[in-house]
Amino acid sequence: MLDTRPLLLTSDFPEIKRGKLTTLQVNLGYKCNLSCTHCHVAAGPTRTELMDKATVDLLLSYIDFHRIETLDLTGGAPEMNPHFRYLVTQARERGVTVIDRCNLTILLEPGYEDMAGFLASQGVEIVASLPCYLEENVDKQRGKGVYNDSIEALIRLNKLGYGVPGSGLMLNLVYNPGGASLPPPQGDLEQAYKKELASRFGITFNGLFTIANMPISRFGSVLLSKGQFDAYMQLLKSSYAEANLSTVMCLSLISIDWQGYVYDCDFNQMLDIPMSESNFTLTAESGVIATDNKKLHLSEIVQRDLTGRPIVVADHCYGCTAGQGSSCGGALG
Numbered sequence: 001m002l003d004t005r006p007l008l009l010t011s012d013f014p015e016i017k018r019g020k021l022t023t024l025q026v027n028l029g030y031k032c033n034l035s036c037t038h039c040h041v042a043a044g045p046t047r048t049e050l051m052d053k054a055t056v057d058l059l060l061s062y063i064d065f066h067r068i069e070t071l072d073l074t075g076g077a078p079e080m081n082p083h084f085r086y087l088v089t090q091a092r093e094r095g096v097t098v099i100d101r102c103n104l105t106i107l108l109e110p111g112y113e114d115m116a117g118f119l120a121s122q123g124v125e126i127v128a129s130l131p132c133y134l135e136e137n138v139d140k141q142r143g144k145g146v147y148n149d150s151i152e153a154l155i156r157l158n159k160l161g162y163g164v165p166g167s168g169l170m171l172n173l174v175y176n177p178g179g180a181s182l183p184p185p186q187g188d189l190e191q192a193y194k195k196e197l198a199s200r201f202g203i204t205f206n207g208l209f210t211i212a213n214m215p216i217s218r219f220g221s222v223l224l225s226k227g228q229f230d231a232y233m234q235l236l237k238s239s240y241a242e243a244n245l246s247t248v249m250c251l252s253l254i255s256i257d258w259q260g261y262v263y264d265c266d267f268n269q270m271l272d273i274p275m276s277e278s279n280f281t282l283t284a285e286s287g288v289i290a291t292d293n294k295k296l297h298l299s300e301i302v303q304r305d306l307t308g309r310p311i312v313v314a315d316h317c318y319g320c321t322a323g324q325g326s327s328c329g330g331a332l333g
């Protein structure tokens with residue numbers, strides 16, 4: 001795979017600093033029931049990297065100390081971590097909002113038939129990737145049969161109350177463009193998804209998050225192999241909207257990998273650009289970049305206030321500020 005990381009590190013992206021921390025985004029491991037071609041972490045059924053119980057307990061200590069409001073769980077398929085139910089139950093007992101980034105098909109897998117019911121009983125919010133409402137496009141990105149399984153899972157979730165007005169059970173879908181373009185306006189696409197899924201299957205959901213493709217990991221590699229990297233970076237930079245700078249998600253979250261190491265966001269985690277101890281270099285034109293790879297572990301910051309710390313930025317950050325803005329919660333602003 002071609003790597004865009006060296007091309008991104010020297011950057012003129014503006015300096016930004018952390019605000020009040022409200023959210024922990026946690027990667028529970030790389031095990032997944034699917035092996036999508038575009039997967040950022042090359043997740044799959046045979047991967048064995050999974051967050052252990054000690055690290056899960058560390059997360060809970062962190063949540064307690066910093067009064068974290070939202071726990072955002074990713075993977076792989078986060079539900080496949082053996083400590084998933086323990087973590088969710090403990091977080092919910094503390095009044096924390098829990099988001100499960102669910103690939104939908106896991107809810108149909110043998111051994112996971114009661115997972116949807118568990119999520120509903122805990123009031124977990126579900127954020128599910130459905131890159132298109134058309135079968136052909138979904139199966140191309142995620143694998144044959146994934147569309148039908150996703151639809152079946154959505155119907156099952158609706159039956160439990162997910163995405164049904166007044167139930168309090170949130171079901172949000174995620175869209176990202178198939179190629180080197182910015183997402184269309186979120187509101188318009190949401191209406192199109194709602195109309196299609198309702199008329200074809202009677203499916204309802206709360207909201208659609210449109211997310212810009214980051215020029216990193218597998219998508220970055222595709223850009224390089226097609227000779228589109230420079231043009232895509234130019235598109236991101238020329239679409240820079242300063243207003244988005246005050247709402248980028250790293251201002252209020254940190255990202256934790258399956259081993260408990262800490263990053264300013266999920267994208268920095270994928271790029272292996274860790275939050276580091278005191279090894280930042282500030283350059284006049286390039287904002288902040290980490291100068292070595294010594295990773296900070298959650299155990300080292302459990303009682304530390306990160307407010308006001310510089311965020312490690314690089315050129316991929318333009319993916320968060322382009323156009324309508326982009327975050328794990330969709331368009332900004």
Ligand code: SF4
Pocket residue numbers: 032033034035036038039040041042043044075076077103
């Ligand atoms: S469902 Fe998500 S985590 Fe699993 S292989 Fe596909 S992209 Fe990767």
Ligand code: SF4
Pocket residue numbers: 248249250251264265266267268311312313314316317318320
């Ligand atoms: S990629 Fe986005 S969320 Fe991550 S550090 Fe850059 S601006 Fe912040």
